[in-house]
Amino acid sequence: MLRWISASGQPLLVGLLVGIIKYIRHGYNGPAMDQLQHITRWKTEMVATAAKPYRAAGRFAWHFARGKLGGDPAFFGLLQNGLIPAKSRILDLGCGQGLLAAWLAAADVASSAGNWPQEFPPAPQVATYRGIELMPRDAQRAKVVTGNGISVEQGDIRTADFASADVVVILDVLHYMPLSAQDDVLNRVRRALEPAGTLLLRIGDSAGGWPFHLSNYVDSVVAIARGHKPGRLHCRTLSQWKSDLENLGFAVTTIPMSQGTPFANVLLVGKLGGAAV
Numbered sequence: 001m002l003r004w005i006s007a008s009g010q011p012l013l014v015g016l017l018v019g020i021i022k023y024i025r026h027g028y029n030g031p032a033m034d035q036l037q038h039i040t041r042w043k044t045e046m047v048a049t050a051a052k053p054y055r056a057a058g059r060f061a062w063h064f065a066r067g068k069l070g071g072d073p074a075f076f077g078l079l080q081n082g083l084i085p086a087k088s089r090i091l092d093l094g095c096g097q098g099l100l101a102a103w104l105a106a107a108d109v110a111s112s113a114g115n116w117p118q119e120f121p122p123a124p125q126v127a128t129y130r131g132i133e134l135m136p137r138d139a140q141r142a143k144v145v146t147g148n149g150i151s152v153e154q155g156d157i158r159t160a161d162f163a164s165a166d167v168v169v170i171l172d173v174l175h176y177m178p179l180s181a182q183d184d185v186l187n188r189v190r191r192a193l194e195p196a197g198t199l200l201l202r203i204g205d206s207a208g209g210w211p212f213h214l215s216n217y218v219d220s221v222v223a224i225a226r227g228h229k230p231g232r233l234h235c236r237t238l239s240q241w242k243s244d245l246e247n248l249g250f251a252v253t254t255i256p257m258s259q260g261t262p263f264a265n266v267l268l269v270g271k272l273g274g275a276a277v
């Protein structure tokens with residue numbers, strides 16, 4: 001039977017169309033296509049490994065993990081771009097069911113087994129991971145990936161103590177709170193980060209046209225399904241985000257992070273220069 005979603009969560013028809021367009025534009029390029037197939041297979045294995053623990057949390061948690069890890073370019077992109085420095089202590093704010101922890105643990109397994117793409121920077125082999133998640137059900141599902149330096153707690157990032165971290169990750173979270181609360185979270189993130197720390201912040205660019213509005217619509221629906229009260233989302237343009245982070249002392253680079261989706265998401269990589277706060 002034809003499946004519309006591949007094992008990695010990619011829409012099959014989209015993958016097929018992209019392949020046909022590439023073939024028409026560039027012709028057959030054997031080594032590049034072999035390489036692409038190799039990476040695709042590797043990613044499929046990674047998704048399966050990372051999602052596996054969620055079987056113990058129920059069918060929804062497992063299917064959600066497979067779909068999100070396979071379809072959201074952020075997880076693959078963090079590894080492909082080497083955005084998490086080695087042996088980091090990670091703080092993941094609004095961590096949902098802890099998918100990033102599961103993904104990084106799978107990366108550890110793959111790298112230790114010598115199954116690591118040679119064109120990627122080395123695997124991050126994180127020191128510790130701490131996730132904070134507002135919704136009790138998500139925090140509960142995340143329990144299946146805790147232990148061995150991974151912890152997930154139920155809490156509100158507007159009030160939680162961030163302690164200290166080398167890397168703070170915030171993927172698609174801040175727009176759920178008003179701008180003043182976002183600023184307060186970012187100020188506390190800045191103080192929690194070590195002098196040479198990194199902030200990985202994914203946002204929707206409010207100047208991004210219909211892809212931005214589509215992602216906001218999807219986010220609103222998903223938030224209600226997760227148990228949040230309906231409410232408006234609070235967004236900024238990419239250039240506003242960039243200058244606001246720069247004003248906090250971050251050197252900022254931006255990476256488009258919505259490949260394979262119809263959204264306008266961008267990952268801001270904020271680096272501190274080693275100066276104490």
Ligand SMILES: C[S@@+](CC[C@H](N)C(=O)[O-])C[C@H]1O[C@@H](n2cnc3c(N)ncnc32)[C@H](O)[C@@H]1O
Pocket residue numbers: 068093094095096097099100132133134135138155156157158170171172173176177226
């Ligand atoms: C779109 S999901 C992203 C989840 C996760 N970052 C990921 O990429 O898989 C946004 C998450 O932020 C959480 N969240 C929203 N407001 C929060 C808050 N004030 N404190 C902690 N978590 C929050 C939501 O409950 C939800 O799990």
